[in-house]
Amino acid sequence: xxxxxxxxxxxxxxxxxxxxxxxxxxxxxxxxxxxxxxxxxxxxxxxxxxxxxxxxxxxxxxxxxxxxxxxxxxxxxxxxxxxxxxxxxxxxxxxxxxxxxxxxxxxxxxxxxxxxxxxxxxxxxxxxxxxxxxxxxxxxxxxxxxxxxxxxxxxxxxxxxxxxxxxxxxxxxxxxxxxxxxxxxxxxxxxxxxxxxxxxxxxxxxxxxxxxxxxxxxxxxxxxxxxxxxxxxxxxxxxxxxxxxxxxxxxxxxxxxxxxxxxxxxxxxxxxxxxxxxxxxxxxxxxxxxxxxxxxxxxxxxxxxxxxxxxxxxxxxxxxxxxxxxxxxxxxxxxxxxxxxxxxxxxxxx
Ligand code: NAD
Numbered sequence: 505x506x507x508x509x510x511x512x513x514x515x516x517x518x519x520x521x522x523x524x525x526x527x528x529x530x531x532x533x534x535x536x537x538x539x540x541x542x543x544x545x546x547x548x549x550x551x552x553x554x555x556x557x558x559x560x561x562x563x564x565x566x567x568x569x570x571x572x573x574x575x576x577x578x579x580x581x582x583x584x585x586x587x588x589x590x591x592x593x594x595x596x597x598x599x600x601x602x603x604x605x606x607x608x609x610x611x612x613x614x615x616x617x618x619x620x621x622x623x624x625x626x627x628x629x630x631x632x633x634x635x636x637x638x639x640x641x642x643x644x645x646x647x648x649x650x651x652x653x654x655x656x657x658x659x660x661x662x663x664x665x666x667x668x669x670x671x672x673x674x675x676x677x678x679x680x681x682x683x684x685x686x687x688x689x690x691x692x693x694x695x696x697x698x699x700x701x702x703x704x705x706x707x708x709x710x711x712x713x714x715x716x717x718x719x720x721x722x723x724x725x726x727x728x729x730x731x732x733x734x735x736x737x738x739x740x741x742x743x744x745x746x747x748x749x750x751x752x753x754x755x756x757x758x759x760x761x762x763x764x765x766x767x768x769x770x771x772x773x774x775x776x777x778x779x780x781x782x783x784x785x786x787x788x789x790x791x792x793x794x795x796x797x798x799x800x801x802x803x804x805x806x807x808x809x810x811x812x813x814x815x816x817x818x819x820x821x822x823x824x825x826x827x828x829x830x831x832x833x834x835x836x837x838x839x840x841x842x843x844x845x846x847x848x849x850x851x852x853x854x
């Protein structure tokens with residue numbers, strides 16, 4: 505069977521396409537939430553979903569999230585996402601990725617794809633054999649490769665804006681900053697914090713990463729389950745989602761939260777709980793946009809200056825968001841979402 509595309513009805517989304525190629529073993533969903541601000545862009549995730557409904561729920565939630573992230577980063581891009589249904593370790597083959605590339609190509613540039621959970625730069629190179637709309641590639645004139653250093657740089661800049669707002673100075677000397685998760689982004693962020701003179705506290709489930717941060721960066725190491733007993737000024741969640749929940753937020757000693765992890769709040773209401781405790785939360789999708797900024801440079805065929813200007817942009821928007829949150833008594837999340845809704849309304853009305 506060659507590639508078969510089926511349009512699925514999804515209210516409030518521009519397109520949801522089921523792409524199937526049984527020869528290549530492909531079953532994937534490509535979702536375009538909005539192209540109001542430009543072609544949709546967002547990564548491709550490979551996951552062994554328990555059901556198609558679960559895959560649809562994930563891809564639509566993620567695609568909508570990309571509309572908001574891309575808008576806030578001022579990338580001239582809309583929001584989209586794709587998921588390949590299957591076990592990345594067992595089912596992923598070059599042919600499957602090529603078939604996925606053909607599916608992306610068939611959308612004729614209304615969706616750009618890149619790596620996400622379960623998909624590597626090498627996998628994306630197979631997709632790129634079949635489509636012009638795959639980015640996050642290691643090679644080529646504009647290949648952006650690993651986005652993590654850009655994500656870490658964006659988080660660092662926003663964290664400094666947050667520190668200036670909360671503590672009256674962006675000088676991090678001696679500030680206790682706890683980095684949860686020392687992976688691609690967390691370790692790079694920890695290095696920047698160390699250079700800025702922060703008192704680094706780190707945790708991870710990977711002992712080698714902890715050892716490295718302790719010897720190379722002089723970080724204080726704590727056990728993963730000690731995070732919320734720890735005294736700190738700033739909390740930087742850089743591991744998995746859901747770190748801020750009804751069990752953890754009441755114990756959190758930080759006055760500022762700024763980290764790379766996606767979906768840090770277990771529920772949207774946590775933003776209000778944090779605010780009521782006097783803790784300033786910088787919305788994850790705003791501060792961790794460095795990765796998509798890097799990919800956007802590849803899409804628009806722009807260089808380092810473009811990316812740096814966009815990082816400055818997100819730091820500027822964080823500042824505006826903090827001022828408005830104070831003035832209007834709303835959470836930073838509410839303000840960030842309202843800023844994007846305004847941009848979308850303007851673009852849709854034009
Ligand atoms: P990664 O997989 O390289 O690192 C995650 C780290 O968290 C690992 O070292 C892992 O051992 C650690 N970890 C897992 N569970 C933990 C726990 N319970 N306690 C402490 N540490 C734990 O991932 P990454 O690329 O560094 O991304 C980190 C987060 O940032 C993820 O949520 C990711 O979705 C998000 N993010 C990453 C990028 C990027 O450019 N890589 C962009 C935007 C958002």
